[in-house]
Amino acid sequence: MRLKFDSVIDALLPVFATFAALGVGAIMLMALQVSPVEAYSALWEGAFGSKNAIAETLVKATPLLLVGLGICIAFRANVINIGAEGQMIIGGLMATQVGLVFTDLPGWVVIIMAIFAGFLGGAIWGGIPGALKAYFGVNEILSTVMMNAIAVQIMNFMLRGPMMDPAQLEKASKIPQTARLAEAFRLPRLVPTRLHLGFVFAIALAVLVYVLLWRTTLGYRIRAVGQNPHASRYGGIRVRRRIVTALLLSGAFAGIAGAIQVYGVNYRMITDGSSTGFTGGAGFNGIVAALFGQLHPIGTIPASIFFGALLVGANKMQRVVQIPAALITALNGLVVIFVVSSELWRRRRQKQRLLVDEGGEPPPSESPKTEKGASASEEVMA
């Protein structure tokens, strides 16, 4: 009974963390002389107030979910992938190129090929830092950040040069964008809104990632490497290879997110010179969503919808109470901080449970020194 109660509390921790973040946001709003009630109700209205609003929320949630799925895989292997922005860009570029080259093929063939191209692009862009970590000991946080910067420049180069819309080449404006994809190549819309098939596809992939992580040997190995690399090596798991696999797959999902962004929403690639111009910040916000979903693929579904809602609602809030949408970025940051901080209580209770289960005395007021330091940081991923 107690166990059940504890696991409910554990599952609710991110919700508490969000309320805490929204509370801090309310204080910030009051400091800026804006009524938090008015601001947050505009946010809600903007995210769920109409059929179109809900559709926009789900459209926004799609890349967050896809990136988040990749993050689940990487973080479960204790590999911190901050390169989803770059992986989305390379995936998007390769997918777009497919649609621009194979203009004669039927729509569904091109869409499948494009998603595969996105997968491949992201996999390459994630696999490189994976290999650098596994075989050269290069910290993946740093290399993925560098890879993001490189990807942005590749995008700018391609869209200003080889991939530029031929129509733009003749104009003086020279907008850095590709030609529009043929209508047949666009992802079908589900209801008469902007909601497209990509959302359903992302949900299906979430189930697939769940199966991969918990029902296959590969998934078991990835998680084992994340929990204890030394024991895994001892147990015969090729740790380096699994690190590469994890980052490669993680990048691949971000790459699919890029492909779907092009085929479901923009129908072309265009750059404002920055990565967020294309990704809308999904590479970072996907991390937030995955953490919020407790690094569980299924949990990441509602989490992505929630953060998609925040992002869409922020625009309405900006119009109604004149609060810049950047507030939501700041709040997302707070959510991350609160969620990772709240892990402490989960770990403490886990320790106590272990002691009770072993039939020992109820935990003394001084918690034993059995697990500390090194194991604590590894446990975060557990």
Add this chain to the structure above:
Amino acid sequence: MMSPELIIVGVLSSTIRLATPYLYAAIGETFGQRSGVLNLGVDGQMLIGAFAAFYIAFTTGNLWLGVLAAVIVGALMGLAMAFVSVNLQAEQGISGIGFYLFGLGMSELLFKMLLGTVETVKGFPDLEIPFLSDIPYIGEIFFQHNIMVYGAFLLVPIAWFIFNKTTLGLKIRSVGENPEAADSLGVSVARVRYFTIILAGILSGVAGASMSIALLNVFQQNMTSGLGFIAVALVYFGAWRAFGVLAGALLFSFVNSLQLWMQVLNIPISTELAIMLPYILTIVVLVLTVSKVRPPSALTKPFDRGD
């Protein structure tokens, strides 16, 4: 056409200027990492510092008050980071991303609410060092910069001295290498880490200020565009040593300065490739150096005294 000497002097002089924000942020980060804490929120702290410095300098007209504002907000961000990583023992790589997002959003929010448009300030003026600035070439390269630039370079020997010649430095290093042993010898791991993380926050804030009121003299949303992450990379690059960080910052800003000058001189090289170069270089250098040096043993590992 400019003479070759002028170009070389120009490239080297702007190398020195460009290294400034990297140095402040990376030296601060070195303090944090030496004590076992990875601060990934540098970029966010820099943005908040850059905005605070700019806004105060813009409204009061006093640049030093601007620097002070950056110091204060940097210290506050550092304090929060310290609480989260020392007391709450949160995973540092991830909480750092949280602090980054917070700084990114917060600085843009305040910028739009308080300023609305891009404004400029008259930043710190160049300060010619008597006699030294008259030396041909050398003077122009090294001794005709503003005070924030000199400050960044002075920080390097100071950090070296603290790490290697003081008890404080010894405490920082021992806490980063073996917190259990340090603790048993009566060193307060928590207090040392609070000190280094707050110091890292302050220096990140000043790094931001050096951009907004000394080098560029404007504030724009996301004006650092990931510079803080590079600063973290420079610490690995410099093998956790002050002079190593200096070498990394100089190399990185040299390539950057070369890239800017190639654009100025209309040398036919793709802009995008040129901007990419420093990042590719950083990855290559990380590959070449990282396997040879070992990070502080307790890096990213929270310390639990068990009480």
